[in-house]
Amino acid sequence: MNTQILSCDWGTSNFRLRWIDVSTASVISEVSDSIGIASVYNEWLKSGLPENGRSGYYRKILFSRIKQLANDPMKGIPVILSGMSSSSIGAMELPCKKVPVALDSAHLYVQHIAPDECCPHELLLVSGVQSGNDIMRGEETMLLGSANAATTGRLVILPGTHSKHVTVNGNSLVSFKTYMTGEFFDLLSRTSILSRSVAANSKEHWDIFEKGVRDGASGNLLNAAFHVRTAQLFAKFTNEENYHYLSGILIGNELSAISADTPPVLLICNSAFREKYSRALTISGITDEVEYLDAAAALVRGHCQIAKHYIDR
Template identity: 40%
Template sequence: MRGGFKRIRKNSIPRYGRRSLNKRSAPYRTDTGSTDNRHSDAHPKISRTQHMRRQSPPDSQMAITKSTTKMDRFLSCDWGTSSFRLRLVDADSLRVIAEEKSSTGIAETFQQWQQTASSREQFYAAVINRHVAAMETQLNISLAKIPVILSGMASSSIGMKELPYKTLPFQLDGSDLSVQTAGNMIIISGATTGQDVMRGEETKIVGCAALLPDTHREQLLILPGTHAKHVTIRGGQAKDFRTFMTGEFFELLSARSVLTASVKGDGNFNEQASRRAFEAGVEAGGSVNLLHAAFLVRTNDVLKKMPPQENYFYLSGLLIGAELREAQAGAPVYLAGGPQHLPLYTAACETLHIAVEGRIDADEALVRGQHIVWTHLQR
């Protein structure tokens, strides 16, 4: 990759197919910047953005140039701390044509780069290009010059290029997000309230907001994950958000604490006993001090009240319930997540009598959000 990154601001994007270099599946998984998601049984999705001024870049910098030729495809890159996903997307339908996955996340890539004499941008671009080449081989086509839109940890201090956070509020149309380009690569940065931060979710928020019937009334968008986000939307802007370490706490308690021997993740949430255990956990998490309630997972096992498989869902419900108690008295709720999280969060909301107005697929929201940002850049 030649040239430096140029700071810009704008919005728009498409959708995909699949292939995996290294398949992994877990309850909470680190993906995006977006943010981690490691507990296969817990989390949801939605969003939007502000006005972008285009400044003339120095000659040494490269910018996305306007073209009279319409680009009908783009590459969507979701680069998380411990995962990498690249999707070829049709720009009109947002259909995903092909997908490459690997566990070569930003953290590992950063460590590898530190052992070389290469520039950081060139090294990271080479990682991306290897996945692009694999996709070209898979499809037997050339993907030269197709835009690559990156979100997640690519803009972090250990990413391809560290970019400043956009301070809230930001426009839900993505028009004022912090964006930089170099050649055909476009990096979308994260957002901050001044006390809290996100990288990756801001793009999902833009994609979610495009699907909402009304972005002017106050609403709460919940995006589950290792670090779940509760985003307040009002007046066409993302006004505020809070981060909850739900997924990370589940990982720590279930795999690295005295509770480890009391839970087993090979149960089925659709079984009645598992569902009852989950609901009991949600109720406890929504009303009992979490530090006390967490030890009940141990006593459930020791006193033979629950088998480890049910206790697993009790712990999951306990943490999700503690998170959602913050959403019990407030604005209408939308959930944005994947199939491993939406059923759990939906059930938890039902248990706590939280009305959910809609559910959005987080992966689709990410692609849509990237497309929106890309479209802004073309104007």
């Protein structure tokens, strides 16, 4: 039995690799960078290499990161990889499982890739889940790592670039929706006319954030977003305050899609999102009873379960 795995989360714009002790699901060491799947895909296209070399191309990059963690101790340790790696722009496109999907490692779609000279590590590539109009790649692994803990009968919210609202019944992922909240924030704050009205900062302006949540929940997003501009033109908010106002508008608008009879909410995210979404859920009148799980820990637990199911037979 492998008592250690390499847990890799390769998203559109970020790469994160963790060396894990499976028995305790604890992190021995990790490396991360912003060399996401999107930029690797662009480099791959430029390389002009044949399609049958694509998997190796991505795994060479993966191996270069593995070597950053440590050297000899890594030998023979398998890599569990989820996220955008299995997408059309990833190492190997895999079909998605369709909902409903039991949150059990046996019910996700996992592709085994043998070690070779590109990457001398056994690789388990985890594919995503799709519903009629939506798709997730990565979140299914966090949900797997959270199942039986707190997901049952919950509306699970996974905030991010493309936030997910997932309904779990029994132990099955039955439906979900994607909200482009994080990407809209990025587009509006960096490249729209609003970019002149906001300034990135990490201060706390909870009163302004909460006003944004109310305005975004009660109004039309195409209109509410413009008020970030007039808040600057009419000197209501500074550009730094407006940054939090825009964040509130978008999160409030996302949460306005939740119906009044929603089940209890479970948040799976980092601590920064936890604070924002918890406040926004309360302000929006949805619920002030929010369970929380750390997204990184959930991901690692999911990878450990996949490792146990697919390797330790």
